Amino acid sequence: MIYDCAIIGGGPAGLNAALVLGRARRTVALFDNDRPRNKVTHASHGFLTQDGVTPAEFRRIAYQEVLRYPSVEHYPVSIVNVRRLENGFELTTESGERFQSRKLLITSGLKEVYPAIPGLKELYGRSLFHCPYCDGWELRDQPLIVLSEHPKVFHLAKLVHQWSRDLVVCTNGAAVLTEEQKGVLASRKIIVSEQTVAAFHGSDGKLRQVEFTDGTRLDRTGGFITPAWQPQTDFREQLGYEATELGGIRTDETGRSSVPGLFAAGEASTGAPSQLILSAAAGSLAAVTINVELMEEAFA
The missing domain is CATH 3.50.50.60 (FAD/NAD(P)-binding domain)
Known part of the structure; x- marks a missing residue:
């Protein structure tokens, strides 16, 4: 099976993107190794209707909502290799399993070095x-x-x-x-x-x-x-995308990178820490752009 979109990262950006794409009836493979940066935080703030929610509860509710859409599949694994294909991408997990997708959205965020x-x-x-x-x-x-x-x-x-x-x-x-x-x-x-x-x-x-x-x-x-920040995943050598000064994936305002079909959202694109609500919004915008690209390609 070739998915419409593969999403690497199950934080607010990735989950919100999966929600939007699922509602658009796109097939989505969501890869999440359950290592969120805010896992040790006692509560998340600044997200309207969710102020004070624990990261674990946020993820539980988010997955409950996202997986209501049958075209979204969740894979609790890490992606260790990505390569470009003629019309998409091939992703390889740590166990060697391979997946293909037409579009790729990276939302894997950052890790802190203290x-x-x-x-x-x-x-x-x-x-x-x-x-x-x-x-x-x-x-x-x-x-x-x-x-x-x-x-x-x-x-x-x-x-x-x-x-x-x-x-x-x-x-x-x-x-x-x-x-x-x-x-x-x-x-x-x-x-x-x-x-x-x-x-x-x-x-x-x-x-x-x-x-x-x-x-x-x-x-x-x-x-x-103030910790130092590093990308959770780094596929620059494999995909050849342009990076920001902070090591993020350089994108336009919609999440589109310099590599055709490759998108990034949230901390993966900025290379800097972001509030939960801002990452979620960036994931939603990237998902809409991905859906429009797929639509235009289908009508070409």
Whole structure:
């Protein structure tokens, strides 16, 4: 069987695309290895009617809705190889099974790479986060830390200041703030530390203290960090698509890439983290474009 569209990635972009294509009576193969980036997060926010939903519950509801459409098939496997065919694509799973499709939509998103700080893993998703829009409300008015080795720490600090005035900015040993920026932060009574963090201390997912390499400790109950981002999947060598500066698949506003028949949506196209609602919208738009392409080809 040759599917109308194969979708790699079962996050909000991929699931919403599958929903739109299923309702358009397109045959869809949805490949999802159940490794969502937000799996450790206690709740997702900013999605109207679903504010506060857990990632697991979001996926459960989404699959329940998507798989009501008989032309959509779900395969809980990883795709390890993709190659272009004359009129489509061939996808190979980790077990060697092969699938063919006329169109391909990649929505596999990103994975996070964090500083190797003891205690961080146990606290991430519970009291340490990366997105203030997603979790700032829950940490409002608490003593917080913003940790980043990236120059964008200045922007992040100003943003987090909207939710808490008790704020310490830490660059983890990196000299990424200018003297002018330090002055701006100091004028708002935001403390800046360029020390290296030795460990995060807490229990039951709740941060209590930040320990620095000089032995000093700072009481904090939560905060925001900036991880490095990497694509969950990288088929650039096999497919030859143009990439963004951040490593995403370069697309136009509809999700169409430089490779005929190849589309990308959500974090897979931007190479940067995205809110759930924005990824879902991008998946919907890409699905509509894919359906129109298939329609025009059928009438050619």
